[in-house]
Amino acid sequence: MNNQDKNSVDFIRAIVREDLATGKHDQIITRFPPEPNGHLHIGHATSVCLNFGIGKEAANGYCNLRFDDTNPSRESNAFVEAIKRDIRWLGFDWGDKELYASDYFQQLYDYAVKLVISGKAYVDSQSPDEIRESRGTLTEPGKNSPYRDRSIEDNLDLFSRMKSGEFEEASQVLRAKIDMSSPNLNLRDPVMYRILRSPHHQTGNEWPIYPMYDFAHGLSDSIEGITHSLCTMEYEDHRPLYDWFLNQLGVFPSRQIEFGKVLLSHTILSKRNLLRLVESGHVDGWDDPRMPTLSGMRRLGFTPESIRDFCGRVGITRRSNIADIALLEHCLREDLNKRAERRMAVLNPLKITITNYPENEVEYLAALNNPEDISAGSREIPFSRELYIEREDFMEDPPRKFFRLAPGREIRLRYGFFIKCENVIKDPDTSEITELQCTYDPETRGGFAPDGRKVRATIHWVSARHALPSEVRLYDRLCSDPNPDISSAQELETVLNPHSLDVIKEAMLEPSLKTAGPGEKYQFERLGYFCADSEDSKPGTPIFNRTVTLRDTWARLQKSQKKSRS
């Protein structure tokens, strides 16, 4: 049984496959139904990929984008636009199927009237408090409303007066007449319509009453002919109600199927806490590169391909799960490794002088843009007497296994020359190293030694005179804890990674980076993947965000050495 079953699909695709095979459906229609009251995040990406993915895979299938806009008091058009942008960016397309539950308000109202006429719905004039009290609890049944047995005529009259705006908010509701003693709370005469005076972003002031989710959602699905209505597990208890409305009305029976939400380690995903982050100023807004929102991830430098790959690898099940952010990062690196052009940049510069290199000379050396993709070509980088290298790449007293530059040691400058450290210059007061004096071997141009001698290390560098000083923002995971417990954390600070952002005001970049446009992605060799910030970069002075580091075996080695020493 050790052969990979290539036909293995998630349980939802298995159902779809079966429905096609049995002829239950000859066309598959799904929908992605965001409420326009927040931003999409990585958790939503699973659902986007699932719904649009299935819509795309099935023969002549498709997926509607339907905004679930039944609560005007907390929704807005700005969210509609942001959500559309994010889905498009992720790589999905809804054709002309940009739909709104509000498109069906009249139809939904007519359905409600039908239920009133058939004695399955009634207007309840209890206060919200009374309704809540009579609903019962998890362990006790509810009690019937005193208005439950109003005549159909009275109900019709009252409901139409609700619609014409005669009543105050919260004074009346329309409820389905089901069973106040049901063990499923959703079936205890759920509210179908309430009175809301907020203007609606799509329908303006046309309606004073709005349908509740349970009533609107399934019927909207049915109206659109949705065959498989996919949602997360918390709606499972709503399924009997979903089916009840469709059955009572005898309309197209869309099928609701639930799947488990995907959480991500080392971050926060709940709408409430994301909002807290933004409002408290811990992050810079919904698109702060630390945010797990799609807009934040886009700004950080994520590619849509990597996110889709991640969603596919995590898969779909009915279990609750927390995916490891390391998997997301892996998907990103894998994608960027083959696509991002390489550049050199020194984050923490240490000046070196090549003492045997002529004072005013400059020469240009060819560097591969992407060793993984020769078609990416090459570029020329200037070399001169004074250079910057990474401070971390030199140690005066190197430990075992440190292969980089050290006194008397020869290493290679990438695409440059072999250099040897001859002298270390320090600040006499602080004894901080201020400069290294090195010699180079002109015979090693391009990094090859004609005599065949080897060096242990190759490091990156930038010509001091030609370097582009630039701001670089080093982002890291939002939370230090893999599974931050924010339910009990009063202070967000207790779960946030204090080093989620370190700003380097003056990193030294290779000059070719001067023209990097917003959103352009590069690998800074030996450091990581970086993306020109789309908000704060100016023409000629890009600001770079570190999207993700390279895997760093040396850093890990150091860490474990430190640990074993202490």
Place this chain on the structure above:
RNA sequence: UGCCCGGUGGUGUAGCGGUAGCACUAAGGACUUUGAAUCCUUCGACCCAGGUUCGAAUCCUGGCCGGGCAGCCA
């Protein structure tokens, strides 16, 4: 002590009656003009207890653990 769902290595997932596969992670090694990438190796799991069966991760029962549900939110 209500109803519903779930429980396979650290994480995610496959397996659907013939005793566990894949990916990520981790550890080691090869290679290397990125301590990257690539390649190879290794560690590592069926929640528990009964039952059915020649045979159970798969079916049944009970328990334990985790999640969801008491908005005129979605």
